[in-house]
Amino acid sequence: RNHSDMIRKSKFLSKVMRHEPSIIGVLPDKNGWIDVDLLLDRCNHYGIELDLKTLKYIVESNDKKRFAFSKDQTKIRASQGHSIKVDLELKPLTPPEYLYHGTAKHFLKSIFRDGLLPGKREYVHLTRDIKAASLVGKRHGKLILLRVLAEEMHHEGYFFYRSENNVWLTATVPARFIKQI
Ligand code: HQG
Known part of the structure; x- marks a missing residue:
């Protein structure tokens, strides 16, 4: 796999999932999840070549683990960094000092x-x-x-x-x- 091509696709996915899902015509749900099949389909239509195997590779190899699949693997979202409004359903925690x-x-x-x-x-x-x-x-x-x-x-x-x-x-x-x- 071409490393710089993976980086380019990963950055594109960050942009879509965190900031501008409308550029490929998807609408994340209130928790930020996008249907994986829909995402792949829309990315390909947009001209970003992506299949499930490559997406999984990008998610796993990402240096900051920026994306996560839902438990049943049918949906995907960014784990942080959003400018679009999403409820990540995070629980308040006691931080370190x-x-x-x-x-x-x-x-x-x-x-x-x-x-x-x-x-x-x-x-x-x-x-x-x-x-x-x-x-x-x-x-x-x-x-x-x-x-x-x-x-x-x-x-x-x-x-x-x-x-x-x-x-x-x-x-x-x-x-x-x-x-x-
Ligand atoms: C600054 C990376 C003026 C703030 C990281 C920052 C993070 C102010 C910039 C994620 C300010 C905003 C976010 C104030 C804050 N006046 N400047 N009152 N308050 N700032 O990119 O934190 O690699 O929105 O210090 O890991 O740089 O993208 O935030 O310099 O999680 O996955 O305003 O980006 O993740 O910049 O980065 P950003 P950030 P990724």
Whole structure:
């Protein structure tokens, strides 16, 4: 299999399942699920060649496990990162003491003024893994690593969720819970 072709298809699937299902004319259900056969059919019509075997390969080999099949394997969705409104049916959890968020220097002033905001997405994305946070931050510019006092936020009544692929999600992070590291 051609690696860069898999990456290209995986990015296309992220776009469809997280942000713009309408580009191929599918409508995810309220929990974000799309029928697998329909997805394959619509992708092929759109010009993205995809069969079930390749889709399964993309799901399994994805570096961040971005997609998940339903239990009965008939549906698929993105595990996090959505800008479309989806109910991922995540239960609130007690977070670890610290979570990390990678961002860019040019956002810092505004982050320390307004806190971390979800922007176009449904949630602010946080991780336990400093390395993963660094990679995310670098995509935006000169890397800045932020430590979020997650346990303290939790004690003050803020809700935390963890996606299927272990990304921590919360609505917003007020500036007083953020420390630059
Ligand atoms: C920043 C990856 C100014 C925020 C990761 C970020 C994640 C503010 C950018 C997922 C701000 C939004 C999400 C404020 C936040 N003022 N800037 N008040 N509050 N920002 O792409 O977290 O590889 O929407 O720091 O693992 O970078 O795509 O979010 O820099 O899960 O699967 O606004 O992307 O997953 O950028 O990334 P994004 P993100 P994938």
